[in-house]
Amino acid sequence: MTAAVDRRTDLMRALGGLAGDIVIDDPGIVAAYRRDESRFTEAGMPFAVLTPRSTDEVAACLRACHELRVPVVTRGAGSGLSGGANAVSDGVVLSLHRMNAILAIDPVERLAVAQPGVVTGELRAAVAAQGLLYPPDPGSVAFCTLGGNVATGAGGMCCVKYGVTGDFVEALEVVLADGRVLRTGTRTVKGVAGYDLTGLLVGSEGTLGVITEITVRLVPAPGPAATLVASFADLAAAGSAVAAITAAGVSCSAVEILDRTTLRAVDAHAKMGLGEAAAMLLEARRLALPALERLGDWLLDDVCVPRAEVVALIEAVERVAAETGLTIGVFGHAGDGNLHPPIIFDRGDADSVAAATAAFDAVTAAALALGGTITGEHGVGRLKATWLTRELDPVNASIQRELRRTFDPRAILNPGVVL
Numbered sequence: 001m002t003a004a005v006d007r008r009t010d011l012m013r014a015l016g017g018l019a020g021d022i023v024i025d026d027p028g029i030v031a032a033y034r035r036d037e038s039r040f041t042e043a044g045m046p047f048a049v050l051t052p053r054s055t056d057e058v059a060a061c062l063r064a065c066h067e068l069r070v071p072v073v074t075r076g077a078g079s080g081l082s083g084g085a086n087a088v089s090d091g092v093v094l095s096l097h098r099m100n101a102i103l104a105i106d107p108v109e110r111l112a113v114a115q116p117g118v119v120t121g122e123l124r125a126a127v128a129a130q131g132l133l134y135p136p137d138p139g140s141v142a143f144c145t146l147g148g149n150v151a152t153g154a155g156g157m158c159c160v161k162y163g164v165t166g167d168f169v170e171a172l173e174v175v176l177a178d179g180r181v182l183r184t185g186t187r188t189v190k191g192v193a194g195y196d197l198t199g200l201l202v203g204s205e206g207t208l209g210v211i212t213e214i215t216v217r218l219v220p221a222p223g224p225a226a227t228l229v230a231s232f233a234d235l236a237a238a239g240s241a242v243a244a245i246t247a248a249g250v251s252c253s254a255v256e257i258l259d260r261t262t263l264r265a266v267d268a269h270a271k272m273g274l275g276e277a278a279a280m281l282l283e284a285r286r287l288a289l290p291a292l293e294r295l296g297d298w299l300l301d302d303v304c305v306p307r308a309e310v311v312a313l314i315e316a317v318e319r320v321a322a323e324t325g326l327t328i329g330v331f332g333h334a335g336d337g338n339l340h341p342p343i344i345f346d347r348g349d350a351d352s353v354a355a356a357t358a359a360f361d362a363v364t365a366a367a368l369a370l371g372g373t374i375t376g377e378h379g380v381g382r383l384k385a386t387w388l389t390r391e392l393d394p395v396n397a398s399i400q401r402e403l404r405r406t407f408d409p410r411a412i413l414n415p416g417v418v419l
């Protein structure tokens with residue numbers, strides 16, 4: 001406790017006149033910033049939350065933390081599912097919710113410039129008013145932030161047609177761990193000067209710097225969508241249909257899958273009468289997680305396999321469910337091969353918790369064995385930090401560690417996240 005008080009005093013001193021405007025140290029409020037939406041991830045108690053309003057203020061925060069070697073966990077909306085925004089004890093949370101302005105929408109260049117705290121759905125609505133589309137649409141679109149999306153490399157439902165967040169990021173402004181401000185990318189349609197630092201920072205999960213301004217590419221808004229709902233006798237048949245759609249060269253905006261467990265949970269939760277109402281499909285998909293929450297505690301996996309292996313992954317999930325005796329649903333972005341099997345368990349029962357952990361590991365291992373990846377869109381965070389080296393070859397892992405040291409030599413940014 002004394003150490004925390006000393007750290008807070010030192011930080012307040014280092015921030016000078018700025019401290020009164022941006023530091024929250026009321027323990028009750030600070031506690032609300034401790035963790036994101038993940039399960040089974042560690043979270044410490046930060047001694048303060050910093051709420052900067054500008055790039056200059058972010059830089060001042062990082063300079064002070066760098067000098068004092070205070071760990072900094074950057075936070076958008078805290079909707080992450082991998083523990084990437086979980087606080088560390090003796091550190092601070094840097095929340096970007098006050099940097100929430102859309103700075104420009106340029107219909108000629110088809111670009112938008114926004115601060116990181118802008119809610120993704122609000123950016124989509126603002127560009128739609130000008131006949132444009134910002135395609136990335138995570139299920140959390142109504143509350144997650146653009147900064148969080150860039151930092152996690154978020155996906156979403158329409159990625160099967162348009163691509164993921166990273167495919168739309170043209171340029172970034174990033175404050176480095178020592179407070180220097182880095183600008184990457186260009187506003188031009190083409191641009192290959194130097195290494196692609198924009199690409200490196202997308203998906204860096206707050207470990208390489210704090211993103212303070214984002215330039216994204218927009219596309220013309222498409223015409224009205226047609227929606228088709230099909231039901232299948234079993235999941236494997238649904239998986240085969242996904243492969244057939246792709247093989248036929250049909251370009252769908254979204255190809256989503258919900259199994260019987262998930263559909264029943266959504267119907268019980270929202271009383272939507274889903275059999276008949278095709279227009280409600282996307283809404284039903286967005287409700288999958290809150291609805292499953294009502295079945296018990298959940299642990300959500302996020303794995304991605306080659307599209308040809310979707311059926312094999314679904315079969316593996318069913319095998320794991322049978323072996324562990326747990327309910328494991330299947331929903332996700334089937335058209336991308338990106339599934340989110342939710343493992344339902346009882347946190348009050350040690351055997352159930354152990355079974356859930358074993359099931360999570362078995363599903364993740366199955367995806368790797370099928371030539372897939374441990375995370376399609378939620379990020380490594382803390383949840384899968386021990387898994388990353390099982391996916392990367394040793395040279396890749398060591399280059400990634402060196403890169404991290406180059407950006408953050410004092411290791412103050414999101415310690416324990418990624419690797």
Ligand SMILES: Cc1cc2nc3c(=O)[nH]c(=O)nc-3n(C[C@H](O)[C@H](O)[C@H](O)COP(=O)(O)OP(=O)(O)OC[C@H]3O[C@@H](n4cnc5c(N)ncnc54)[C@H](O)[C@@H]3O)c2cc1C
Pocket residue numbers: 036037073074075076077078079080081083084085096116137138139140143144145146147148149150151152153154155156157205206207209210211212289290377378414417
């Ligand atoms: C119901 C629900 C549905 C979801 N659906 C999807 C989905 O379809 N697709 C998908 O990809 N994800 C989904 N998610 C997960 C989550 O919404 C995404 O990972 C999202 O990108 C996180 O954004 P955030 O603003 O909440 O970031 P946070 O959770 O606050 O942070 C996420 C990570 O980014 C870092 N970070 C945040 N802002 C910055 C910044 N400005 N600079 C540097 N680092 C930063 C944090 O340190 C952390 O490591 C869902 C979550 C929920 C709860």
